[in-house]
Amino acid sequence: MLPFARITVIGLGLIGSSICRAVRAYMPTARVTGYDASAEVREIARRIDLCDDVTDTAGASVTDADLVILCVPVGAMGAVGAEIAADLPADAIVSDVGGSKASVLAALRAALPGVVIVPGHPVAGTEHCGPESGFASLFKGRWCILTPDDQTPEVATARLRAFWEIFGANVEEMSPEHHDIVLAVTSHVPHLIAYTIVGTASDIEDVTQSEVIKYSAGGFRDFTRIAASDPTMWRDVFLNNREAVLEIMQRLTEDLNAMQRAIRWGDGDALFAAFSRTRAIRRSIIEQGQDDAKPDFGRAH
């Protein structure tokens, strides 16, 4: 039995459009309705036949839904919740895919009093965005984190779990607060660092932009991928997971200072020790299927 039969996806970017495609690929008898605030995106969604129906208002997209998934930047969750509140069926479950969870849960509870909310976050993506960048297999083998709290009925969380498992995702539950500190480490701070270093490299007077590009295969190019991610989405993540990000940044800054000090004082043993302990993590990530085992991410040579 399918956990949901009439699914509405609001926000048809990389993640939203991947959910639409996954519903069609893995739950072909379910109906999927889409809405996006951008008329251009709705037009593309219709042209590429992304959903069974694309509506022109958020409210119209939810009238018949048993699951509504909000796939908009985390700063917009509250407003979108308010937009659908009047049209939402009483038994519909609302979920989302936002990269920060405590602030989203608070915003949705305020906008949708009495509604069953199961916040979610599929830890998957690419650097591309928009309705044409999604694909059905995006969630396969990746983790999806659900962050119910004590107001969330267990049966609702179980249905969401079943939904994501149909797409091939592994599902984990944790508190919104724990999610936010874990993702600050594994996603938010890495993105902040990548955005910053790409900016810094552009600003060095002694090195031209052309040189940065030509010699990027020395390591820099790896950072440019995630630094090409959607700016609105990431602005909202940092504004909405401020405390956890600043805490991890503080730790990282201390560690960077220690590295610089080791370089300045020529402490080769400290550098060697620091550079030796990091290989085991890479090995585990590959062993657990979270990255490609091929050298250089499998890039063509």
Added chain:
Amino acid sequence: MLPFARITVIGLGLIGSSICRAVRAYMPTARVTGYDASAEVREIARRIDLCDDVTDTAGASVTDADLVILCVPVGAMGAVGAEIAADLPADAIVSDVGGSKASVLAALRAALPGVVIVPGHPVAGTEHCGPESGFASLFKGRWCILTPDDQTPEVATARLRAFWEIFGANVEEMSPEHHDIVLAVTSHVPHLIAYTIVGTASDIEDVTQSEVIKYSAGGFRDFTRIAASDPTMWRDVFLNNREAVLEIMQRLTEDLNAMQRAIRWGDGDALFAAFSRTRAIRRSIIEQGQDDAKPDFGRAH
């Protein structure tokens, strides 16, 4: 006409063994001799038939060479230079592949007075190391930087250029000092950041190692690749390109502080502006063939 006929490669790791393979693939009439300080590596090199000959001393490997390429960690260049000095033919050219150039040129000049030295650096690699990790096409479409100074005869630099071009590399010339600041930006600081962030993530008490690994697809896993690189090689790079690395780190630290401040004060416009300017660099890197155009580096999904 081939620029060199009898090539000696000292140090049979990723880069050295790739040169051996490239000589055999693209210069089949040239003879390639190999030496490595590790008896185990020499044994593997013989077993996999990496070279026409593998010698048991550095001196024996160079007696007949017209080109000697040192592929050892930059901190070992001077010692290896001294080891081959007595056996080096008078007309042999010595080059290297080290990631820092000013210190290497100084070390080789001191160890090999009167010898023609053309320092080089192919900006290519993977996170793997050892004689079995190399491949003939590693340098294809990548840049190789030569850093001759006013003591280097132009004809020697021209022969090295021709040598690398046979492997499909693009060759650029610049001063050792400029090389060192350019590579600090495009390679050394990215590696230092990657090593540090992987270490920091391992040390956060509130987040388990298992969580870091499970949710690494959120961005973190990208950093673990270059943080799995050879610790000895990278220790030596940082000890030998200290000033340039510390200068770029200072700039990066200022920019990281500005980002943290924008997050703390909720300055969404500053974050959005910073996150919007970084896409163009990614686009140029792909347009210029320095990275894979496929989403997510072409990883399997």
